[in-house]
Amino acid sequence: MNKQELLNIIKAKINDKIRSFENLIAETRASNNDTKSSMGDKYETGREMLQQEINNLQRQLNESLNQLSVIQKISAEPSDKVQNGALVKTDKGLFYVTVSVGGIISENQKIMTVSAESPLIKAMSGKKEGEIFTINKITQTIQKIW
Structure with a gap:
């Protein structure tokens, strides 16, 4: 990505x-x-x-x-944990921690742009690849972070 x-x-x-x-x-x-x-x-x-x-x-x-x-102010540098500027793939989708402007398409994949202040990102903030988090009784696994 x-x-x-x-x-x-x-x-x-x-x-x-x-x-x-x-x-x-x-x-x-x-x-x-x-x-x-x-x-x-x-x-x-x-x-x-x-x-x-x-x-x-x-x-x-x-x-x-x-x-x-x-x-x-957001860097395109790779991230090793969920933080501002991280691109995160979970078993439920792709999320880019930036500002919320809705979905964008890149390389034929839909990526949801999400603010660091959103409940989803707060739930996964600081987590690394392979870690699990739960939001709204839905458990997700972080598969990859760019």
Whole structure:
């Protein structure tokens, strides 16, 4: 498994999200400016709803920017235990301990990106190949760590 390639895929996904949020914010701000009118309170309500939408989009943008910051600090170096930056194969699947951006496909395999703060990673944190852990009454064996 090429961890640098996986990191590049994740960075690209996050950058796409960032661009999308920036575009949505710009479009929403433009439509907010279009609603300026002296027609009265109903337009003020509409403008307030648009402002709330901008605030929500801005929060999501900031979250994506934080994810990008985290991913830029992750090394592609091999790991010998489950920690941030480790690619872990269990008998239930492949997990990449980075930031959570969902599933990615590499070398015809689905890999779930998982935050180090997730319950799954907390359950297997610090474990090495061959060790067993249990989460939600499901026992898994760590088969390989990259």
